[in-house]
Amino acid sequence: xxxxxxxxxxxxxxxxxxxxxxxxxxxxxxxxxxxxxxxxxxxxxxxxxxxxxxxxxxxxxxxxxxxxxxxxxxxxxxxxxxxxxxxxxxxxxxxxxxxxxxxxxxxxxxxxxxxxxxxxxxxxxxxxxxxxxxxxxxxxxxxxxxxxxxxxxxxxxxxxxxxxxxxxxxxxxxxxxxxxxxxxxxxxxxxxxxxxxxxxxxxxxxxxxxx
Amino acid sequence: xxxxxxxxxxxxxxxxxxxxxxxxxxxxxxxxxxxxxxxxxxxxxxxxxxxxxxxxxxxxxxxxxxxxxxxxxxxxxxxxxxxxxxxxxxxxxxxxxxxxxxxxxxxxxxxxxxxxxxxxxxxxxxxxxxxxxxxxxxxxxxxxxxxxxxxxxxxxxxxxxxxxxxxxxxxxxxxxxxxxxxxxxxxxxxxxxxxxxxxxxxxxxxxxxxxxxxxxxxxxxxxxxxxxxxxxxxxxxxxxxxxxxxxxxxxxxxxxxxxxxxxxxxxxxxxxxxxxxxxxxxxxxxxxxxxxxxxxxxxxxxxxxxxxxxxxxxxxxxxxxxxxxxxxxxxxxxxxxxxxxxxxxxxxxxxxx
Numbered sequence: 139x140x141x142x143x144x145x146x147x148x149x150x151x152x153x154x155x156x157x158x159x160x161x162x163x164x165x166x167x168x169x170x171x172x173x174x175x176x177x178x179x180x181x182x183x184x185x186x187x188x189x190x191x192x193x194x195x196x197x198x199x200x201x202x203x204x205x206x207x208x209x210x211x212x213x214x215x216x217x218x219x220x221x222x223x224x225x226x227x228x229x230x231x232x233x234x235x236x237x238x239x240x241x242x243x244x245x246x247x248x249x250x251x252x253x254x255x256x257x258x259x260x261x262x263x264x265x266x267x268x269x270x271x272x273x274x275x276x277x278x279x280x281x282x283x284x285x286x287x288x289x290x291x292x293x294x295x296x297x298x299x300x301x302x303x304x305x306x307x308x309x310x311x312x313x314x315x316x317x318x319x320x321x322x323x324x325x326x327x328x329x330x331x332x333x334x335x336x337x338x339x340x341x342x343x344x345x346x347x348x349x
Numbered sequence: 350x351x352x353x354x355x356x357x358x359x360x361x362x363x364x365x366x367x368x369x370x371x372x373x374x375x376x377x378x379x380x381x382x383x384x385x386x387x388x389x390x391x392x393x394x395x396x397x398x399x400x401x402x403x404x405x406x407x408x409x410x411x412x413x414x415x416x417x418x419x420x421x422x423x424x425x426x427x428x429x430x431x432x433x434x435x436x437x438x439x440x441x442x443x444x445x446x447x448x449x450x451x452x453x454x455x456x457x458x459x460x461x462x463x464x465x466x467x468x469x470x471x472x473x474x475x476x477x478x479x480x481x482x483x484x485x486x487x488x489x490x491x492x493x494x495x496x497x498x499x500x501x502x503x504x505x506x507x508x509x510x511x512x513x514x515x516x517x518x519x520x521x522x523x524x525x526x527x528x529x530x531x532x533x534x535x536x537x538x539x540x541x542x543x544x545x546x547x548x549x550x551x552x553x554x555x556x557x558x559x560x561x562x563x564x565x566x567x568x569x570x571x572x573x574x575x576x577x578x579x580x581x582x583x584x585x586x587x588x589x590x591x592x593x594x595x596x597x598x599x600x601x602x603x604x605x606x607x608x609x610x611x612x613x614x615x616x617x618x619x620x621x622x623x624x625x626x627x628x629x630x631x632x633x634x635x636x637x638x639x640x641x642x643x644x645x646x647x648x649x650x651x652x653x654x655x656x657x658x659x660x661x662x663x664x665x666x667x668x669x670x671x672x673x674x675x676x677x678x679x680x681x682x683x684x685x686x687x688x689x690x691x692x693x694x695x696x697x698x699x700x701x702x
Contacts, residue, residue: 140365166493170440173486193475201482202512205489209508212493212501267471269532314670 145185152178165211173204190269375467379456387608388418394657401661428597433496436594440494445595445602448487452609455480459616460535462626462642473534474526477617478519481572484610485511488574488581488591491603495594503590506668507574507581513675514571514578520683521565524558524690525621528701538625540701542640549631553624557693557700560686562622564679566655569614571675573607575656577663578671615652616645623648 155175162168176199183192276284360367392407392414399406407414432441458473460466470476485507492504529537541553555562571578582590592603619625626645632638666674694701 166440170490189470189472190475193472193479197475197479197482201479202515205482205485205508205512208486208489209505212489212504269472269475311669314667314673318670 141185145182148178148181148185152182165214166208169204169208169211172207173200176200176204188268190272372467379467380453383453383456383609383612384605386612387605388422390608390612390653391421391604392418393653394660397654397657398661401658422601425598425601430597430599431594433594435496437494437496440490441594442599444487444491444494444591445599445606446487447490448484448606449602449609450487451480451483452606452613455613458534459613460538460620460625461645462640463535463539465642466535469533469535472532474522474532474537474621477534477613478515478522481610481613482511482515484606487603487606491595492591495591497594499587499589499593500591502587503581503583503593506583506587507591510574510578510581510671510675511572513672514568514679517564517675517679517683518568518572520680520687521558521561521568522621524561524683524687525554527687527690527694528554528558530701534620538620538627541624542627550624550629552700553622553627555622558622558686558690560682562618564683565622566614566618566652568675568679569618570656570659571671573610573614573656575607575611576660577666579665580668580671583665611653611656612649615649615656618652619645619648623652 152175155171155178158171159168159175162171176195180192180195180200183189183195361371362368395417396406396414407417410416410420432438455477457467458470458476460469488507488511489504492500492502492507495501525537526532529540531537531540543552550556570576574581580586582592587593592600595603624644625648626640626642628638628640628644630638693699
């Protein structure tokens with residue numbers, strides 16, 4: 139009973155946040171709604187006792203990806219009037235894409251492959267560890283696909299860095315490693331010299347002319 | 350009387366309403382000491398740094414200045430809360446709450462003693478990492494919603510810094526997961542009591558995982574935006590970063606969250622690396638040898654002292670050097686040590702069997 143109530147609560151929040159993401163005028167608000175949608179999705183997974191997936195979703199998407207997303211979106215200088223001008227021009231295309239997507243989703247949900255044999259989750263034995271079971275499968279049965287996807291991500295990362303790297307010529311950048319490695323001798327030269335006799339403070343005061 | 354007690358227990362354990370009430374009682378039991386801890390952490394910080402700089406620190410309000418935190422809270426509560434006219438009002442007031450919420454929520458899985466934990470979940474360690482990674486949102490939103498250049502610069506710095514150091518922190522925790530074979534925090538503490546060194550100080554994770562321990566703690570300093578990594582606030586450069594437009598209690602919430610995160614990082618490092626509630630003495634000694642909450646508390650206090658010590662000692666990092674430390678020093682160190690530990694565990698010299 140509680141689970142059902144919670145499911146509908148999270149589902150409503152998820153749908154509402156998803157809708158708000160695409161309707162929000164301000165991109166920062168949209169990004170925050172997307173974050174809320176991810177979070178509600180994670181809560182739904184948690185209800186299905188897929189705690190590893192749920193926490194991983196929060197950790198990776200909400201905790202890292204969306205932070206960087208927000209980082210970029212906040213620095214955009216968007217002219218909302220300019221953006222809204224082309225709205226009606228693009229509506230037919232957008233509607234076509236949306237209809238195709240909806241039909242595709244409907245086809246998948248109604249195909250025989252998507253049919254769930256038993257409505258409901260299998261009861262797991264006490265002490266069943268979701269994370270352990272997942273790790274066991276990844277490192278045995280699905281070892282090769284897992285490693286391949288890791289390699290793919292690594293290549294993607296290197297490519298992204300290589301594409302965006304640029305050296306500015308006029309920058310006054312100094313390598314911190316070189317700076318840290320400096321010794322006292324590089325910066326300060328201590329000169330030995332004999333002490334000179336100087337008038338003491340008292341004598342100076344006496345010599346000053348009286349006003 | 351006993352019957353009434355049994356009825357009450359049944360209500361708290363099996364009735365939905367009772368379970369909710371019971372959970373709320375447990376949350377309050379954790380939160381109240383935590384908030385008091387934060388209050389006295391501010392006092393301890395001023396005292397410790399005071400003595401390090403040959404001053405006395407607060408000593409006017411109450412005996413030895415012990416009521417100083419309450420005087421501070423009262424002052425902040427009574428101050429007016431001002432929002433800039435150009436601010437994004439809703440987000441401006443949500444931001445401090447968003448900073449505080451994860452700092453509190455992470456305590457749900459923190460074990461204080463075997464069985465004494467609010468939620469004993471299997472993925473406790475991952476949960477702490479996920480929840481603490483949400484704390485940066487409050488800072489970013491505060492910076493953006495304030496509509497101020499200084500605040501925005503602070504938010505940008507915070508975003509880059511926290512995301513960078515989270516990686517090193519995560520890698521350090523991967524080493525802990527590898528040797529414990531579990532993500533359950535209670536299980537990780539128990540595991541440190543076993544092994545070849547037989548549950549003594551030497552079998553705790555800090556020794557075999559020393560580089561990871563050091564990286565974890567320093568990354569924790571950066572993660573909580575504490576000196577010497579406090580470029581987010583950087584008083585001399587960007588005045589107070591994301592907090593510049595806040596006043597009164599909304600300003601105090603940022604500090605509450607910062608100190609709570611400090612206590613959390615200290616508690617995590619004591620649980621992950623210093624054996625949590627395990628005693629450093631052999632079990633044959635009657636009271637001192639027994640595992641107890643006192644050890645947990647002392648270890649957390651010990652780690653917290655490092656936070657204050659670091660603040661009193663080190664000058665602030667320059668921003669590019671801070672990034673270099675995170676990416677070019679800490680991440681390689683942790684990666685090498687993880688591979689080393691992995692190889693070590695496969696040999697016959699493994700400590701963790």
